[in-house]
Amino acid sequence: MPRSSFSDNPLLRVSRPVSACSRCRSAKVKCDGKLPACTACEKAGRETECSSANDQFARGKERSYVAALELRIEKLERRLTYARSRKASVYQHETDAPPREPERKDSLATIRAAIHRNAARKRETSDVNSLLSDFGFLSINATTGDFEPSTDMTFARLVLAAASNDTLPDPQSWSLPPRQTALAIAQYYMTNIYSLYPAFPETSLYSVLDQIYMTQDRYIKDHDYWLGYMVLAVGSMAQSQTSQDEHYANGLHFVAEALQHADGALMPGHVAQIRSLILLTQYSMLDPAHFDSWHLIGFTCRAVIDLGFHQDPPTEQMPDKTMLDMRRKMFYCVYSLDRSISMVHARAFCFPDAATHVAWPRPSSFSRRASITGQILSGSEPAFLLFQLRRAQSQWYQILFQSDPTPIHDATSFIWQMCQDMREWADALPSTLPVGMRELFDLEGPHITDYGRVLIFEHTLAYLDRIYEVAHSGRSVAFYTYHDALRVFFMANQFAAVLRDAEDLLLAGVNIPPPHTEHGKPQPPPLPSRPGGPAGDNLERSIACLERTLQLMAKFGQLWANSASLKQSLELSTSDLFARLQMRQQMRQRSPPQTVSPPMPREMRWVGVDVEAMIRGNAGGSRNVKYEQ
Template sequence: MPRSSFSDNPILRVSRPVSACSRCRSAKVKCDGKLPACTACEKAGRESECSAANSQFARGKERSYVAALELRIEKLEKRLQYARSRKASVAQHDPDAPPAVDPGRKDSLAFIRAAIHRKAARTRENADVNSLVSDFGYLSVNATTQDFEPSELNMTFARLVLAASTNDPVPEPKGTGLPAEHATRALIQFYEANILPLYPAFSIVSLYSVVDRLYQEIPGPLRNSEYWLFWMVLAISSAAQSRSMRDKSYLDALEFVGRALPHADRALTPGYAAQLQSLILLTQYSMLDPTHFSSWHLIGFTCRAVVDLGFHQDLPYMQPSDLEARRRTFYCVYALDRAISMVHARAFSFYDDAVSVALPSPTKPCGPLSTSDPTVKVPLDASVPLFRLRQLQSGWYQTLFQSDPTDPLPDANSYIWQVCSEMRKWSEGLPDNVPIRIREMLDLELRYSYVYCIAPSARAPHVTPYGRVLIFEHVIACVNRIYDIANGAVNTAFYTYHDALRVFFMGSQFVAALRDGGDSLLSGSPIPMPLAMPGTASPPPLPQRLDRDVGDNLDRSIRCLARVRLTLKLYGDRWENASSLMDTFEAMSADLLESLKSRQAMRDAAATTQAGGFVA
């Protein structure tokens, strides 16, 4: 089947940043985009002067973003149609048009002329498409627009989101009925136990209500957002339990996503809290299926919707229960944005300075409504500890990696030890009732954070010898545990493709530490902890070695490098992109691994010779 023209199905890319108001733009100050007036204008007492830089979106002249898109597309479609008709006319009458050539005749001049005309046609088409796509940059994505109705012809917010974030199209669903009820409830209980305690973006009561209505003898009426909630939860739970791209769980996940997508236009309708919940679910799924969706683009749209709806600011006049739900929704988006941005080494969607939202209170979740079995354990809320960790990560990531690289920190080591101390105190203060599987996941996040903030950055380019020892020990401890998790029969907590990126990152830092201070690290000689300056925090202590972590540092290093590769290989069965990470890591570490093995062989040979001498 011939491929459709790229101009008929362009890939849409929309910039993420929030447009500054005209006053902030002229004053060259940061604008948080808060509605109806930004924080800077409020503090200056000029709320009435706060307006968008583009006059067509100024106060009093607001219009639908989608309507503006449609107008722009209509205009450019006319230009494309005119260009195509002009091209057809020229092809019929232009004496320089490429002549028909006998395919059996090897006329090099004719072939060259035909190739030149094909290239010129592609160039013109690409120019038209680039003009179309570039025009989207002049339009501000308004996630609160409500004055449009989805149809087969117009561009909706959902279609824009899907066009920008879809990598490969999702296959068409094969079925039309509901899955077996016992299978549905098993998937929901998996989500309830492993994912909802970390990201409580919706009430489990509402989800079970949807299930009950769907499985009635005569199904009750449901909104599109409720269908979306149902199918996406099933998709996320199935994908989270998948072990390869070919197993039943992954194929079921694709089926469930295919069943959800027809409801996207209504579920992602801008201006409602349900839109944020729907975007959160789609972002969670994208973290488990990078083949079909880009988590980076999706979290960008989600954050823009959060800012447009004003969820980044507390509203004191709200009812306490509504305010708590609003806070939980915001921090679910905040936590996902920080995690996704850090793992991709990119900027956050919004700065902490623009946020004024208190952490929510720990929730008291209900047990499954569909069972009276007393052995079913009620999942405990672990979201607030996760949100607090994301706040700590956000602070040092912005300081070390997202601030002006030409402005080095005056005392980088003291700053790094301070943030490590804060994260250690956070870990020591975790509630006792956090489930073991989630506590283990948070411990891995802590070790990853240690390695990340101690590693060289633009504002702290130098790592101390003690810092290299910390990286060495935390990487080994983390890789050993994630290797066991990757080999496990089932997933626990919420492990995604981003964990493959984390393994690759830590393996890379391990290689760099060995190359910079290999002799010192491999010798195993103790490196004293640096003395802290008065009034500053002490460096974190070295982690305790587990009993099964046997051997000297040379053996441990070789085993760690092998386990990084094997873990990426296992993840490659689930996510194709992880295979390329494994290939890159192998190439990066090949010379180091060869050197370590040579050193190991020399050590063993010397030990054998020495043992033989004692025997003689």
């Protein structure tokens, strides 16, 4: 990969330990560190508020990141105490004491009790939100390692406090499964997940598992414990079908064991920190009830940037090609996770492509090798394919949603080119690719024309049918997470949207020829193969697709509670369409079929998406794309 100019690939500066006083840091102004008060505080007449070095540390010692956090927390606590005292004096006039438990017949007392409970809950929520919002001004430095031994604040605890949801079970009441069971879980992880995200040397995992299961006492580092337990946690959770089965329970206990070593595993300034955060992010994608993947990938990307992994080092600094390949794999694992999580949540990437300069790992570094268990692993070839796919998707996503709002010249050719690139990539997939991985890649797969409507209808229907078969096959293959439930929800909404927009056209099954394009320009993509051939009934297919999609969301709800709410939302949004399709079905059964002429095209309405705002460039910086009729 040739190195481009600095203006095309700006370097992200590595953060340094905090040295400014708290007031200058909050105001985002330069602090000269002058003693006993800095120049900015002197000019503002706030000398007494300047938290200079002489009142926290000995003269000449640089301010510590943790000390700055503690000082900020102390000030926030004083503000919170003052605010609570002010609120208490106000609420005394409203209600001096909580009302007594009302009698059953006293309806007025019941209403007063409910109002008091709601007011108390609102006050508590407001206080917590106010305190947490102040923490948003604190910068996070993933390379600061000078934590004071007298404080309880660590980087790991900050990460877990921000990304944790529900509490985990107590690991003390649980014992490790038999060694053979753990090896089977590790083998599943290596076959289905490591082959996509090779973030650590393969042999290190089995070495760690051997040490964990040895009877004699041996010293094991925290990040090694974390590696072993988190691999077992991800491998167990990936095999779970419901939140009540044994795999789910084992996953919870494995991650609870790993968290006991979080302070050492997530220690800033070490390469092991990136590996540990990658594993925790993978787990969060399988267990959204306990961890937030969006926050975790943000911490992971910050660690990558602070340690400089987003830029290839000079050759003289890293002559070992094996270590350089491992460094590049770790970067692209984080890159792929960031792109996947950001796109499924419709949010901006943690860092743009222009700020990175990392070559691909050597193809020979993805070669197949025999594991310690004596079995041949599936290899890491799918990882290289995944890296290529995420790189292409990243470029399209940034052009469409993260660039300036000026219109794209010849937007139709741009869309067809994207489709052609995806077809060429899919056609180039090796024949030796495992079936589960090929299925995973196949599923990765505006004012628009009639052919565009047919494309959306056929491809979304094919996707929903395919993912339904994968989910009900009973086989635990590849790496499917809660984000796939979000994709199903999005695809089902788009299927319903295009069906509402051109219901008569799509249900009639009219053969729409591809639009004509000039010679040399990308050609429109073909339609997917249809079950039953071209003569298939689109009305029956649409009704079956909506029914199967709701069943699929219900199955996801057995494992992820959030999917149950997605199912309710999808059920509500498609109820009118489903009823109308069933009415059409009943009318067809009562009367002979009639030929329906194709209607005039109408403007498409996307469910939950303001297309006009996106075209104007007012929705997350989306780009103005104009399509031809």
